Amino acid sequence: MSSARSNRKNYLPENSRLSVIDLVFESVAAILQRPLRSIMTMVGTFLGIGTFVVLIGMSQTVSAQISKQFNILDATQVNVTEVAPSTNKGIYGFTVDSDKDIDKLNGVLSCGIWWQVQETAPVTALPGVDGSSAIYNLYAIDGSLLKASGAVISQGTGFNQFDISTHQHVIILSSAVATNLGINDLVNAPAVFIGGLPFTVIGILSSDQRLPALEVSMMIPTTTAMDTFGLPSSQYPPQMLIHTKLGAADLIARQTPVALSPTHPGYFTAISALSSNSLKNQVVGNLNTLFYILAAIAIIIGAVGIANTTLVAILERTSEIGLRRALGARKYHIASHFLLESILMGLLAGLMGSSCGILIVILVGLAKNWTVVIDPYVTLIAPFAGALIGMLAGLYPSIKASSIEPAEALRR
Amino acid sequence: MSLIRRKQSRDDTFLQVNSVVKMEGVSYVYKGPPPLQALYDINMEIIRGEYVAILGPSGSGKSTFLNLVGLLDRSTSGKIYIDNIDAETLNERTRSSLRARKIGFVFQSFHLLSYKSALENVMLAQLYITNSRKQRSANALEALEKVGLTKRAYALPSELSGGERQRVAIARAIVNKPSLILCDEPTGNLDSTTAAKVLDILDELSLSGLTLVVITHSKQVADRAKRSLLFSDGMLVR
Structure with missing residues (x-):
């Protein structure tokens, strides 16, 4: 029995194989042989990733710009609120001389x-x-x-x-x-x-x-x-x-309660605006959310574009799929071939899209005299995001390509 | 009981060593809708080194026969042996491997990849067999030499004549030194002079010991074969 099994094993040919290098060569050759088609396929991802980088870059640049504006105001402002109920000393919690007491502090402008x-x-x-x-x-x-x-x-x-x-x-x-x-x-x-x-x-x-x-x-x-x-x-x-001199806000915030009520400084809470950046954070956060949503939409549009074009390209190449199957390619080989094509196109489009995106952000920054801020991770991740889009978008078309029966493919 | 079963299995696997193709009660039904029976109970055998012409009108089942022998499709019932291996019991992976190593195809429309040179098209047949690009290139050049196209090795298909394209396709079919070459109307797209040259090459291959199965409508082609099989309405009538 074992002899029969081993004979049979020896008699059957080795499985078909396809090395990674050959797979890459085949995919690159296929991409290059239809340059226009490849470019059209890449346009979706290029725009998606490009828009993503522009939006993220602009979001970060604008956020930095907003922060800068906020910080100037924040660094010169103190807000004082009353903690204890009104006393009998004055007409309300603050006394009639409160403003004069505060004006005496060094660093207070008004x-x-x-x-x-x-x-x-x-x-x-x-x-x-x-x-x-x-x-x-x-x-x-x-x-x-x-x-x-x-x-x-x-x-x-x-x-x-x-x-x-x-x-x-x-x-x-x-x-x-x-x-x-x-x-x-x-x-x-x-x-x-x-x-x-x-x-x-x-x-x-x-x-x-x-x-x-x-x-x-x-x-x-x-x-x-x-x-x-x-x-x-x-x-x-x-x-x-309280409007203070630049940089004096924190000090004034500490001194104000004592100046207002030396015996009961706890009656007042003074906060420099610099230490409570919730408004700024909210504005920046909202802005970022908006930009991220727009970037996600741009990427989804790119992915749908690449999936659609890849699917059409596969239908056009049915006879090639049939030929490769006839020459011994397994379903897995066909799927990997088309998937890698899609990934490589996504990677290339992502690389070009992120480069153009960065260029646009820099040009806008120069035109508006803003300090350009781009997270380096975005520039590194964007091309790979393009590859990921290519992979996701190429998944269904690749599986579809591998499921085409060779006899049927050769008839077309 | 189990010993008997194992012996039968071994006997089924190792049939006559001279048989390259053997069909036993093979039928094929296209699922449709509507379902259409294309082949009825085919029994035949092709011996190593034979040159067989498959004849018959359109729709008689010739192409279905070729698809089954070429392992491009599975029969609905019956058994098909390729080089004494029961191909119907094999999984898809092994069938792909068997197809790559044992069978060469020559199609009427050449099926050359337009973006690859003649040499690369021939090398494509070895892509799924050997990882060595150098080895593939050497084998492909050798095959192109056999069909007289060494000087055109780096030409794209668009730069080749119809006859040259078909010779590239033949080189691709023989590069793996297969047991069987299946030709589907190999001269269907060629003028008579070019067709004659292509048939001469097939003759030479046959004389070198290769097994050839040629589907054709052409009497000129059939006359060159040593044996003809005639299909009619899905049945092998001769």
Whole structure:
């Protein structure tokens, strides 16, 4: 029995084989023999990987740019909030001299107190002024806040000492609110009505660097706010914004609670904006997510393109598949051959796509005078991502190619 | 009981040493739909060194016969022996190997890869047998020499005449020194003068001891063969 088995084993020919080097040669030859077809197949991956690199590169460059802008603001800003309930010393948690106490600290450029007035009522413009009725956020601010927050008053003026000390019914509108209320200028001293109470518009705020919420709001003096709407609520406690010299924010943040209340520094929490980068991180994170989604879509489109073109190419090469099978190629050989072609085209397309992508990011960076930031891993990984796309996209067509029966393939 | 079975198996495997192709009760049905029986109970044998012409009208089953003998397809029933090996019991991997080493194909439409030179097309037949590129090249040059195409070894198929292409295909078929060469209308796409030259080469191969099976409609081709088999409606009638 063993003799029969060994005879039979000896009698049968060795299995067909295909070395890796031969496989690579065959695949490269097939790619080169149809240059136009190969280029068309690679275009999808080229665009996908190129777009991926551009999007990632732009995302990182823009993020760095945003961080840079944020850092300048962050390094010069301290936010102070009240922890303990209001004391009897002053009109609210902060004393009337709080701003003067803080101004004395070395490194402070300006500071101001503000809070959101809880109770807001519909606002209408003065009869005769064309406008609409709506509800807007109303803030109470002291005379120096707008300077500390880097606000820009495009028309009129901010609150002066007279407005504060005499509790004047004056108001500053953001340009967005003014436009909505139909107030284009202050020539005729327009007024608005909040819950029926008139307020004379003395200024229009066009932008605010540190308190962007003010750009869509209305502002009245703190003294007027307390007269008209009462003390600040616990929901919207008063806050102090301190504008410091560059690099002094952390030090000022440490000194502020003591300066405000030497006996009870724990009543206040002062945080330099540099140490709380949640907004920046959120903006950068959202931006990155958006870019990653776009990059993924670009890659999927590339993969579908390469799969489709490979499938069509295989249908065109059915007779070659039949011939190779007739010459002894196994199904596995056919599948590996076509899969390797697809992988090599993906790799090449990925290499070209990532190169072009990097070039585009650099050109944009130069044009916008930005510091170009590209993760080196992206540039290294991108070509292999192209190969991976090629492999995934070529998987089904390769299996299909290997399943074609040789007799049927030769008939075509 | 098991000893008897093993002995039968051994006897089935090692038939007459002179038989290159043997069919026993082979039938083939195309699955369709609708199903179509292409071959009915074929029994035949081709001896080593024979030159056999397969004749018959279109649709008579000649190509199906060639596909089965060439191990490009499996029969629906019956047994096929190639070089005394029961090919129907083999798995796909072994059949591929058997096909590569024992059988050479010559097709009517040449089936040369347009992006490979004559030499590379001949080398392709050894791609799945030997890893040595040098050895493949030497063998391919030797085969091209046999068909008188040494000087055209580096020409692309598009640079070759029809006759030269078919000679390249013949070189590819013989490069592995197979037991059997299957030709499907080898002169079907050639003019009579070129066809005669190709047939002369086949004659020479036959005289050298190779077993040739040629499917043809041509009387000129059939006359050169030592034996003719006639198919009609899927049956071997002569």
